[in-house]
Amino acid sequence: MQVNDLLTRHAAAWAGATRHPFLIGVRDGTLPAPSFAAWLVQDHHFVADLLAFQARLLARAPRHAQPVLAAGAVALVDELAWFDEQAAARGLDLTAAATPATVAYGDLLGRLDAAPVPEALVALWAIERTYLDAWAFASPGAPEFREFVTHWTTPDFAGYVAGLAAAASHQAADADEVFLAVVAAEVDFWAATGAGA
Numbered sequence: 001m002q003v004n005d006l007l008t009r010h011a012a013a014w015a016g017a018t019r020h021p022f023l024i025g026v027r028d029g030t031l032p033a034p035s036f037a038a039w040l041v042q043d044h045h046f047v048a049d050l051l052a053f054q055a056r057l058l059a060r061a062p063r064h065a066q067p068v069l070a071a072g073a074v075a076l077v078d079e080l081a082w083f084d085e086q087a088a089a090r091g092l093d094l095t096a097a098a099t100p101a102t103v104a105y106g107d108l109l110g111r112l113d114a115a116p117v118p119e120a121l122v123a124l125w126a127i128e129r130t131y132l133d134a135w136a137f138a139s140p141g142a143p144e145f146r147e148f149v150t151h152w153t154t155p156d157f158a159g160y161v162a163g164l165a166a167a168a169s170h171q172a173a174d175a176d177e178v179f180l181a182v183v184a185a186e187v188d189f190w191a192a193t194g195a196g197a
């Protein structure tokens with residue numbers, strides 16, 4: 001199975017996750033500052049959940065997937081520190097409660113612990129591919145948001161997502177359901193910022 005086939009098979013759903021009004025606002029500078037602040041605080045919560053999920057997945061992953069999962073986990077540790085800096089520069093409280101959309105996404109990650117490893121790998125690839133495509137759509141971004149656009153559109157990040165695609169395509173997985181669950185969680189995550197309401 002080639003995971004990239006999922007993108008064309010579910011093109012409309014994919015566009016919903018990667019071309020959300022939040023991203024149009026990032027691109028043209030019309031995103032209200034409170035929406036961006038809400039997203040930043042919630043994404044910090046999400047990345048902490050994602051790191052924990054990725055560590056659990058690494059523990060049960062086959063040999064071929066271990067390098068990309070381990071390197072990605074280290075990158076997520078760095079990303080959490082970067083979020084700390086970004087929040088401090090904006091005076092944001094990262095201890096603010098997770099919204100229902102963030103809790104629901106964390107619950108999805110928890111359920112993936114019981115999924116076969118090939119399915120969980122597809123989910124992780126879909127999570128990261130969403131950000132690669134979403135922030136590329138917002139590129140180059142209004143000046144106040146540009147650092148975030150750059151963060152998720154670097155060749156390094158694209159290479160990481162390609163590595164996850166290779167790991168997830170290694171073994172056949174019944175993946176449409178898990179892919180669509182990730183896509184729906186991403187749409188809800190953008191929407192919870194109030195953008196596009």
Ligand SMILES: Cc1ncc(CN)c(N)n1
Pocket residue numbers: 043046047050127128130131186189
């Ligand atoms: C909601 C969400 N999805 C994906 C990513 C990419 N790690 C993220 N930071 N946040």
